[in-house]
Amino acid sequence: MTDTEKLADQLLAQERRALARAITLVESGRADHREAAQALLDRVAGHGKQAIRIGLSGTPGVGKSTFIEAFGMMLTGMGLRVAVLAVDPSSARSGGSILGDKTRMERLSREPGAFIRPSPSQTHLGGVARRTREAVTLCEAAGFNVVLIETVGVGQSETVVSEMCDLFLLLLAPAGGDELQGVKRGIMEIADLILVNKADGELKSAATRTCSDYSGALRLLRKRPQDPEGFPKAMMVSALQDEGLKAAWDEMNALIDWRRENGHFDARREAQARYWFGEEVKRGLMAQLETPEARALMEEGAEDVAAGRTVPSVAAQSVLDRLSVSKD
Template structure:
């Protein structure tokens, strides 16, 4: 596949969806030559037209079956109705066995997928920790360069490792269904501590009273958490929404805007973006080091040393040290 980086760059800056899709496919590729081109493209897009484009990045997580796709379709439609351009990066779970994904988010958001001001891109998680593809951060940067005002990053589901989405988001929204105390116990404290807004979905019909109780439970739980410097008075908070009836969406959006405005005015926005850039630098270094273990030479050495450990001829610590010394020296024999 021939890739013209300059042509891709021009297309993205003009908001060409086809160019954006091709660019995201490029950054998701694991081929070394594609990785080099992807890095070149992302670098070229930084202020490509003289404008530093910054979208509002909203990370969205929630328990399975909570209605994330229905919420995103309603919420995204409300934003496009206000003249905003919305990109949705929906990460689908990958099979640990085959690596395959269903990638059905686009079919679940049929109405939003046909909206000219919306762009939906399902991507496989590829078994990455946190349910966020390793290259999701670069895909977010591409969407910003394409002129989208809001980028929604939907993750696989709730879990301790899901907090990685906070490292590429300006706001983190946790979507929960009406439930009793059992769900409050089941949600990890780590997720609670990074959430900016908790939305109790399905607050309609027979579930409305249960949603109200759940909202009160979480509001009380949030007040017990340690105050964070990046929060104004009253945050983080819990609110009720109904994706089915499209209620509560505008108040939730209003709170997101208020929080964003306060963080910009008080220096937390730029500080957070800087901290995230440092975090991803560290991740790139770690992933680069791990990739050295995937070479044929490293795999052969691991097999050889692993057999020695299994037979009791050496210890795991000594074998690991020898492998690392071989990698550092680039020596694979003897």
């Protein structure tokens, strides 16, 4: 039995250390590691295990980590196994990330039924790490019932996370200024639930107004075929006082059940699989530009463009034609 086969068997046997090693393997950029990762993913494919995948984003300071910890503790208290894949922004200058989510979720990190894995976003756009989708597959293979995907932060590019989750939650804080204008329409359109956090103490009245504003705004959006009547909706929660979390979970289950019964759940999973197949093909094509031959042609074309001997579009087509001929 190869190391990859052994790791796959340990993963399917729900060994936590095997899951950590497997995610490290799929996140590696080394060619031999990528080959081993693909063999691992192929071996655990078709295991029949399926988790509820929940994407979560929110404005800075909204309390995403506090919410995830409180929500995760509630789910593990119900006997569910919860995996948290948290994506931390990487520095554009040093390339480093803090990866402090386990520190911020101290109670949940000690819970036997929970698994927390922070990953750097590196240069990948979309609020998630490049291999987050594969990490979700590994968490499902390891028998987790719920996978929470925490994105870098609210923004227009965060919509990529909708291509790897079944539900998308948008967390907002009350009294946060002109949020209706500040939060982009793109992320509003993919949200299944908008949760106004910190609905406690002096902020409760502000949370009520914010929730009402968003409820009105959601009614103005175009109706989506994958939503029953009343969705998407806005709700109030308090992660600090564990209020509204059970009601939010009930709404998530109601939406998932409706989508399963009406064929939207499986259709969405199939569409996501097609999307990521296309993305992998694009990445493979981009990787071909990293060969020494391609780099030499790119440098030659760049010099011609810089000197004004040709225009970028013509130079680019010339490089592509010459690369195509060299492969033939």
